[in-house]
Amino acid sequence: MSALDELRQLRRGGVQVRKSDNRAAFWFLAPWFAGLLLVTIGPVIASFALGFTKYNLIQPPRFIGFDNFLRILSDSRLHNALRVTFTYVLVSVPLQLACALGVALLLNRGLRGLAFYRSAFYLPSLLGSSVAIAVLWTQVFGTDGLVNRVLGFFGVEGRGWISDPDTALSTLIVLNVWTFGSPMIIFLAGLRQIPEVYYEAAAIDGASRRSQFRRITLPLLSPILFFNLVLQIIHAFQSFTQAFVVSGGTGGPSDSTMFYTLYLYQQGFSRFDMGYASALAWFLLLIIAAFTAINFWAAKYWVFYDD
Amino acid sequence: MTTRRLATPVKHLGLVLIGFVMLYPVLWMIASSLRPGDEIFRSPGLIIDSLHAENYTEGWYALSPSFGTYLLNSAVLVLGCIVGNLVSCSMAAYAFARLNFSGKRWWFGIMLGTIMLPIHVIIVPQYVLFSNIGWVNTFLPLIVPKILATDAFFVFLMVQFIRGLPKELDEAARIDGCGHPRIFAQIILPLMKPALATTTIFTFIWTWNDFFTQLIYLTDPDMYTVPVALRSFVDSTVATSWGSQFAMSVVSIIPIFLAFLIGQRYLVKGIATTGGK
């Protein structure tokens, strides 16, 4: 624990900018700067500007002031989309990370056939965004799917879980948890980076497994846990493909899987209202930025860095 | 100690059970790819009465050019993206993790900000941009951004890994008179192998599966990649050859699965097994 206190003190002291570092940083960041200027910044500015226009993708954009942003306040289908998206983020991210961390811890220890299990658990993630997912998910949660057959065995009558507005979102949450492979791999890589000597020393001191986990694994894995948390939240807010593929692009039934980005996409590409879609994108950016800022602020209290 | 010995089979049993549930859809897809096309939705479950390999031959030649072209295109694209991401993202990550330069927090914020805008509003202006340079229907709009470190996910990932490395290592090197390029190349890079392996695996898989940008930028069927081709089997307005579709889906998973199998070996060779300092 004392290491954390030390770290906090270091933080308060602030970081000194070194002159030689400036020059080095320029060269190390040169590709990134170039990318920012050549690839990223133009489209970003364009999308911001389009947010203040009516733009149907073919005729020139027409300036309409804040109309698109005002529409956000009164668009009831958008409010539903926000509700759906928040539910999805708040439920699926913790579940997915817990699964990923749990399995990674299990697979990190010596166990026969490790490579096999790792691969087996990763396989679903390979399929995650494939178009076949729509059909495969019906095979699990559809009327004639696996879940209903298991339920039928116990005499419980099932339903079409994907096509019932009360349960459709839950199946997408399960789908997201099912593809926990990516954060799992990142956790595994992180676990592999913890020097074995720490555990050896702790074992000599007679520390139990549990206390080793609390005192060594958790703090040393915290930067990775933090990374996964931040990125999975951003990712979940932008979740699109799975809902798009499973609902056939509609966000149905009854808008129950209408994610924010899916709604945005429909505005831009089905209704040809790219102005409103751009405004929606910048509104989403604000929400995600707020969540990320909170995350970074909270990180001060639980993420441990060695620098 | 006896409970330990008992625990292992139980653990395995649990893992196998979870594994089966997780793999069920994948197994179903493989089973369906071996069924005659019109039976797929009439006979549910995993059991197949007879093996039918014709979905594979039909699927391979169902589109023109044949499926081999798409696999090759995807392979070229993936290779370019991997090299781009490994080089550019690790450099940027080193700067963010180890250098104290002015405005660092701001630049870092901007970098994270770039992944917060949904692709759907970026793609149109970006397409306009690339179309004006004449890059449409080439792999350039898909690879060049990777060479220019626009994939902030991997920059951030590597930053987190580098920050997890003991700082005494580069302090010692600096005292020995090493400059940043050498510290980066000779100390940091070898130690962050797990992160590099992760980046490689993910870039491979995500590029291999990415549909939207490839659909938009590649217009000529000779340039199509696997995900674009796979969707060309499926059209909700007409009958779909699901048999061919599943067969080619299985074929297209094999390369990424192999990539994963090979890549994950390097995940294990982190600091833990090389012994650290």
Place this chain on the structure above:
Amino acid sequence: MLRGLRRRTALTVLLSLTASLLAACGSGSEAGGELTAEPVTLRFTWWGADDRHKRTQQVIEMFQKKHPNITVKGEFKEWNGYWDSLATTMAANDAPDIMQMDEQYIASYAERGALLDLNEAKKHLDTADFDQKALATGAVDGKQYGLPVGLAMYSMVVNTDLLAKYGIPVPDDTKWTWDDVRSIGEQVSKAGGGQVFGVQSPGINDTAGLSIRARQQGKALFDAEGKVVLPPEIATKYWTYIQDLAKAGIAAPPSVTVEKASAGLNQSATATNTAAFGLWWNTQLTALTAASGAKLKLLRLPEESQAKSPGAYYKPSMFWSISSRSEHPAEAAAFVSFLANDEEAAKVLLTERGVPANVKIRAAIAGQLKETDKAAKEYLDTVPVSDPPRITPNGASTTDAILKRHTEDVLFGRTTPEAAAASFIKEVQSEVDAAK
């Protein structure tokens, strides 16, 4: 160096963006001019699945043999990707020369100025063998923005194997009513024991069913100006009927219905032999028969004989359109003419894009058709129709999706048929207004 670079790139980006956002007019040759002898490359795009891709590529090669200086690059996509890609290329002034166009979108693209009036290219585009009524389906405000490829008619598909299995006679479709559908469906559901149902619920995949109901009473969804004029009572009655089918167990439970209807043709209730009746386009009979493996028959729509005028109409399965910004409109028109009029090409394409709208071609390929295609053609040739409804107006391209959402709301008890009717009409109207 960096500063210079920055200024220059910022300028390039800005310039290129504005250049393309400010829609430039098409340059190049005139649509009515002579065909060039210079080498020309045309881009041609369509949506579909593998069978269509193969046939179309074959026809492209036939055309290239006849016109050695013209190269046609075929770009195939599936439905969703097609529209995303088309919208994006349009924005960059980079759209393909020839495209397959859909009834829902043609007015939208035409009114935004993206499509060429095919009359300008009359010299190269022969439409003499087209029925005037059929041609009219591709015209907006007197301008021909699309040439209909195939025609389809809404019809009731019945699974005669299922009816025979339960000993229920096939109804006489010259007199039957929606109530007959209900009562026969009830018998099927009873015999089906929860596995097979009478009717595949309408109201999920397209607005045609609703439109037909309105037309049978002399009304319509849209008037000539594109205003929504659907009487709310008709919509209310429509959703009450759907709700009743589900409640009485004549259609499958709502979640099953929605699942099967959303999953595409192969997984529909008709294709999986789990419903005896279903509303489909007559041209889908072949695909449905292949998927179900059962005997399917096309019946006339219910209540047609009692109606003021037939609700049935010719719906163009799709159109050929030419980009208004094409640099080679004359050559593009020649290619479209080849697609629409060449008998050799037609023998390759057959009815894959619907029963040909070109009457002469329809007769020419008659001998080559499969049993089910023949039935579809015969249906088209014999069943009485009235004038087609107004083309889906600009802004109303999402009407199908709006209808589907309202049907789901009704089926799952989230709204009443009355409220759904009012909300549907209001929403479609506001979409049309928003596009102006």
